[in-house]
Amino acid sequence: MRLDVVDLDRVKAALRRRMQVMAEGVFAAKIFVVVNGKGGVGKSSLSTAIAAALAKAGQTVLLVEMDEQGNHDEDLGTSGTELADDGRAQAAAILEGKPFAPTGEARPNLFVVPGGGALEEVVEELYCQRRLAALSEDPEDQLAWMGMYAAALDAVRDDYDVIILDVAPGCEPLQLQALVAGDRVLIPSKSDPSSRKGLRTVARRFARARLLNLALRLLGVIIFATNSSATKVQNKIKEQLAEDLNGAAPVMDQTIRHVEAAAVLCRTRGQLPQELAAAPDLDPKMLPSVKALAGDYRSLALEVLQAKAELDRAEEDRRQDA
Numbered sequence: 001m002r003l004d005v006v007d008l009d010r011v012k013a014a015l016r017r018r019m020q021v022m023a024e025g026v027f028a029a030k031i032f033v034v035v036n037g038k039g040g041v042g043k044s045s046l047s048t049a050i051a052a053a054l055a056k057a058g059q060t061v062l063l064v065e066m067d068e069q070g071n072h073d074e075d076l077g078t079s080g081t082e083l084a085d086d087g088r089a090q091a092a093a094i095l096e097g098k099p100f101a102p103t104g105e106a107r108p109n110l111f112v113v114p115g116g117g118a119l120e121e122v123v124e125e126l127y128c129q130r131r132l133a134a135l136s137e138d139p140e141d142q143l144a145w146m147g148m149y150a151a152a153l154d155a156v157r158d159d160y161d162v163i164i165l166d167v168a169p170g171c172e173p174l175q176l177q178a179l180v181a182g183d184r185v186l187i188p189s190k191s192d193p194s195s196r197k198g199l200r201t202v203a204r205r206f207a208r209a210r211l212l213n214l215a216l217r218l219l220g221v222i223i224f225a226t227n228s229s230a231t232k233v234q235n236k237i238k239e240q241l242a243e244d245l246n247g248a249a250p251v252m253d254q255t256i257r258h259v260e261a262a263a264v265l266c267r268t269r270g271q272l273p274q275e276l277a278a279a280p281d282l283d284p285k286m287l288p289s290v291k292a293l294a295g296d297y298r299s300l301a302l303e304v305l306q307a308k309a310e311l312d313r314a315e316e317d318r319r320q321d322a
């Protein structure tokens with residue numbers, strides 16, 4: 001069964017409102033987009049871990065999985081509960097104009113909009129809207145389809161301190177949606193050539209999204225599952241990534257170490273690293289790597305907040321000078 005075709009007039013009205021709010025400078029940045037054109041670079045692990053760390057610190061967080069895989073259900077241990085809806089709430093918000101409502105609270109202060117198979121219909125609709133847009137001669141109609149998520153998320157952004165969008169790797173229309181809806185971009189990357197290629201793909205999509213979202217900024221690149229603790233090797237990786245980005249964003253100091261067994265155990269048990277580290281039945285042999293991973297994510301969450309605060313301040317200064 002096909003759902004109703006999206007009401008683009010509603011989207012256009014929302015985009016005009018958002019442009020106006022941005023121009024007035026009262027749009028506090030709070031939506032993080034976690035994205036890379038490459039799969040398996042830690043987007044979901046990072047999104048869930050950072051979301052949980054911020055929620056634990058008292059922020060009201062909305063975590064959105066824009067991915068048919070539904071990996072957050074595994075990471076948060078919500079598979080098979082009423083919180084896991086296979087992406088249906090998200091699809092209804094985007095396709096039918098329903099409120100962008102969470103299915104529930106996966107941890108105190110951590111509200112979730114899960115991904116899953118229902119997003120297939122969203123992706124189909126996005127491809128369809130993109131084809132229709134290409135036929136239009138009106139510049140506003142050519143771009144409006146990219147703002148379907150932005151329109152839905154703008155309506156709820158005041159309800160949260162932080163919103164995190166974890167975006168599927170292979171789907172350009174979904175990535176554009178997230179980049180138009182978001183404020184600050186985090187790019188996890190491994191150090192191999194194909195992850196770096198994925199990073200450059202994002203840089204191109206970033207430029208396109210900025211046509212509708214002038215306030216979008218790259219916050220930083222995060223080196224994921226790195227094997228090396230040697231400072232020299234780490235610095236080399238950071239240099240290469242910084243080169244790929246052409247100075248557009250810093251590479252975060254904090255990296256996430258490669259500890260596959262610990263990561264797999266977290267996902268299998270539906271526990272975040274800091275939760276697993278405190279689990280009484282954890283095999284003591286696993287404790288050091290789980291603890292170390294939890295520490296990486298804790299410091300990374302702090303560094304992300306700090307980088308955001310610095311960028312927000314710099315943006316505010318620029319606005320006042322203008």
Ligand SMILES: Nc1ncnc2c1ncn2[C@@H]1O[C@H](COP(=O)(O)OP(=O)(O)OP(=O)(O)O)[C@@H](O)[C@H]1O
Nearest residue numbers: 039040041042043044045169225257258259260263
């Ligand atoms: N610290 C780690 N060290 C090694 N492997 C890890 C680590 N954290 C997660 N992994 C593993 O890496 C894989 C990819 O992680 P994750 O699902 O977070 O990436 P992703 O970018 O969201 O992937 P996708 O593109 O498929 O959505 C998973 O199988 C996960 O178990």
Ligand SMILES: [Mg+2]
Nearest residue numbers: 043044067071
């Ligand atoms: Mg993922």
